[in-house]
Amino acid sequence: MTRPPPIAYGSHVRLATWNVNSLRARMPRVEEWFADVRPDVVCMQETKLAEDAFPADFFTALGYESVHHGQGQWNGVAIVSRVGLENPVRGFADGRDPDPEARLVTATCAGIRVSSVYVPNGRELDHDHYRYKLAWMKRLVAHLEANESPSTDVIVTGDFNIAPDDRDVHDPAKYVGSTHVSEPEREALRELERWGMTDVFRRHHPDEKLFSWWDYRAGAFNQGHGMRIDLVMATASAATKCRWISVDRQARKGDKPSDHAPVVVDIDV
DNA sequence: ATGGTCGTTGCACGA
Numbered sequence: 001m002t003r004p005p006p007i008a009y010g011s012h013v014r015l016a017t018w019n020v021n022s023l024r025a026r027m028p029r030v031e032e033w034f035a036d037v038r039p040d041v042v043c044m045q046e047t048k049l050a051e052d053a054f055p056a057d058f059f060t061a062l063g064y065e066s067v068h069h070g071q072g073q074w075n076g077v078a079i080v081s082r083v084g085l086e087n088p089v090r091g092f093a094d095g096r097d098p099d100p101e102a103r104l105v106t107a108t109c110a111g112i113r114v115s116s117v118y119v120p121n122g123r124e125l126d127h128d129h130y131r132y133k134l135a136w137m138k139r140l141v142a143h144l145e146a147n148e149s150p151s152t153d154v155i156v157t158g159d160f161n162i163a164p165d166d167r168d169v170h171d172p173a174k175y176v177g178s179t180h181v182s183e184p185e186r187e188a189l190r191e192l193e194r195w196g197m198t199d200v201f202r203r204h205h206p207d208e209k210l211f212s213w214w215d216y217r218a219g220a221f222n223q224g225h226g227m228r229i230d231l232v233m234a235t236a237s238a239a240t241k242c243r244w245i246s247v248d249r250q251a252r253k254g255d256k257p258s259d260h261a262p263v264v265v266d267i268d269v
Numbered sequence: 270a271t272g273g274t275c276g277t278t279g280c281a282c283g284a
Contacts, residue, residue: 021284022276046284048277073277121284161284215284217273259275259284 012243013083013110013267014038017157017230018251019045019118019213019260023076026258027055033251034062037264040083041109043116045159047076054078071102077118077158083110083269092143103136104143110269112238113148117158122179130179133161137188141195150196153238159213159260160231162189164199167209168228180229189231197233200242200265212247213260221252230263241268 016039020026023044034042047054047070054068059080067088070076079085086108091099093106106115117140120133140156148154162185166172175181193199201210211226220226234242245265252261 025276046276074283123283215273216275219273256275 011269013040013112013269014264015041015043015109015112015114015155015157015232015267016248016262016264017043017045017116017159017232018262019159019230019258021046021048021258021260023047023049023055023078024053025256027058029251029254029257031058033248033262036250037248037262039264041079041081041114042262043114043157044078044080045076045116045118047078048073049076067105067107069102069105075102075118077102077105077116079105079107079109079114079116081107081109081114085109092139094139094143094146096139099136099139104140110267112153112155112267115154115156115158117156117160119158119160119162121161122185125177125179125182133179134184134188137185137191141188141191144192144195150235151237152235153241154197154235155232155238156192156197156234157230157232157263159229160189161229162186162231163227163229164189164202164231167202167207168211170209170211170225170227180227192233196235198236198239200232200234200239201228201245201247201263203239204242204245210247211261212263214252216259230260232263232265238267242266243268 065085069090122133212230214221214226
């Protein structure tokens, strides 16, 4: 269950989310991964590229359209798709001042309204960045309320920097008092669920401790010390169409990997 | 063992 199966069954769209931790640094791995996994839609985070520095031509040559919301050396989110990419929107569409950081981009792909999100890290519970994180999550829900309907096919996927519950943390005791596991962050995810979204991975794997991020330090990946913070959140109708989902741990191995592995989901269309 | 490694830029800081 570690590597996505080759496409061999009915009509579906293969969607993935991957925090690449610098698209420039990751291009060799990205190129290899596209050839191996053959995704139809990929939501990327932490491109760390200016808006115009996105390698759109590279993806065009592979048959993908793209939209990038970049800001330079930090953050940056993108969607690439070979099943259509319509009505792209950068950032929040809620009439308020734009988010100063590039953390959200949305487009319609294969009839699904898809958002690629990079939720703020939070740093420490008493840090301004943590308050920004909680405010950002509230604003995400308000943005969805204003722009989407939970009765349509909507997927919000990306690096949430939140482990939904203790099954999603290798050693919950070690993280008490840290970001990613605090009750207000988890409550923010539940607010998204109350609006109408489901954590697709957990729906398919109720008991599995499978992670999507491992620290680069101290051999964390090899020791299984990780967290599941890269999520595919889908409205009920979209979640019902998700027939297979897993984490591509292969992509975390080998030379110059991102610290995140892609989460891959096959969706009936 | 309160460490460890990457990425950015620039010789520190974010994750």
